[in-house]
Amino acid sequence: MAAVSSWGFARALASSHASCFILPHPRTALASACSHSIKMCASPASTSEAKKTIWVWTTNRQVMTAAVERGWSTFLFGSKDLGKDWSSTARINPLFIDGLEIFDEEKQKVAVISEVSSPRELELIQPDNVEVQNIVIDFRGGWQVIPAENIVAAFQGCRGTVLAVSTNATEAQVFLEALEQGLDGVVLKVEDMDDIIKLKDYFDRRNEAKSQLLLTKATVSKVEVVGMGDRVCVDLCSMMRPGEGLLVCVGSYARGMFLVHSECLETNYIASRPFRVNAGPVHAYVAVPGGRTSYLSELQSGREVIVVDQNGLWRTAIVGRVKIESRPLILVEAKDNCGADTYSIFLQNAETVALVPPEKGSNGRTAIPVTSLKVGDEVLVRKQGGARHTGIEIQEFIVEK
Known part of the structure; x- marks a missing residue:
């Protein structure tokens, strides 16, 4: 025994x-x-x-x-x-x-x-x-x-x-x-x-x-309004603090995940929702426990995701609700400051959707709204392998565009 x-x-x-x-x-x-x-x-x-x-x-x-x-x-x-x-x-x-x-x-x-x-x-x-x-x-x-x-x-x-x-x-x-x-x-x-x-x-x-995840800096190289798409809001059973969010990447350029900030910050036009991350389109990946990813469209009540802050410290949180709606999207591309890799992500084109800058970068801001994001801004990404099978990272030849 x-x-x-x-x-x-x-x-x-x-x-x-x-x-x-x-x-x-x-x-x-x-x-x-x-x-x-x-x-x-x-x-x-x-x-x-x-x-x-x-x-x-x-x-x-x-x-x-x-x-x-x-x-x-x-x-x-x-x-x-x-x-x-x-x-x-x-x-x-x-x-x-x-x-x-x-x-x-x-x-x-x-x-x-x-x-x-x-x-x-x-x-x-x-x-x-x-x-x-x-x-x-x-x-x-x-x-x-x-x-x-x-x-x-x-x-x-x-x-x-x-x-x-x-x-x-x-x-x-x-x-x-x-x-x-x-x-x-x-x-x-x-x-x-x-x-x-x-x-x-x-x-x-x-x-x-x-378990402190290694986050790296990437420099925004492109910001482009692209049109309508089905985006996913993830409502958690936990409150998030400034600097916290979810790691998200699109199906292409899956080797880099952006830290997408929660809606915990106060604004003049809408109440803060510190339990929510407007995470991206239905085909995007989100980081979940166990070193895995899940499509945003596959999340549902009771699943777990990992919440990450600017320093890479993470914790698990339970998904309470997933809300999918058709909204205008914006494409963001960023280049790795330490190499030649380029990462991309689609997000809803709204002031409440933001990426997270390095802790001491971007004039000390906790989050940069995608509506004010510009070429040259620095944001945090999580580098990973390029290929995934059922959410598990694998080593194989893959080309994504």
Whole structure:
């Protein structure tokens, strides 16, 4: 039964080789508690990137193998014999469950399990002082989201690790995102390796602290009004800030994606819509998680895209609505400042549609409306390979015009 150890186990699991995952929102460490009247450490934690702990609790060797292959090396066992057997086949750090307590190989108590099936039992979990360093909460009352949010709120600013038992990857995501910051981690109690794969994919898509995209400067070489076309407005379930937008490129010149700004800026004639990007025509590509692209026309409610700022920092966002309408278009071409490549994009010819300049370029402007864009202006682009198959970059001979 597998698990990833986290920073909260620094003393208790000093010998482990488990890995942690960093999610995008920095926060203070959560505290951990013991089983009945749970009391926790209340000393303030240092501000740092939040590392998430994943423990996988299973009797399936394939699940164990999948977890180890993904860097998760701390395992929970109900049987010491099974723990010894698995330790002989893989480099792992075993922990053992005895009732509502969890011990390491040296029989040191490293965590407790707290079963919560009522509001009263939830109220008993409070960060008053130190009895154990870590707590595993097993929500059994049917409710999960609100109790998890209450725990996140109660233990912010305290040391330790608070985890919740999850029976699938979707449930784990709920706990990891409670009140945006999430619990410190989860105990993934599963018998299907697909849940390991899905949870790892979740971390890969959101491991944004390590994922800063390289944006380069390009100089506008052509601006031309071209006529009518079907353009796509992408409305997100998230608000965007000045400097943020979507990476978009047309089917031709797909080797360069323009950073198209959101409609978050205030204007005299129309209210700002910080959730919207007027992204381009139906045939254009937009960047989505996993290093892929999607046609704008294929986006729909529930899909994910990546929102990027001027520095290349990115985050995922859920599409709430896609709106396609016929509007006048404008063609923009730009040349790579570091080479001979030329990129192009079609956008609606309107004052609310803008490209993003380099952070310190273009007189400090956050965005340049396409209606005032001129030859010589600098804009940000994301360079990529030229060929795509079903949204995946491939190496092949291709000519696009």
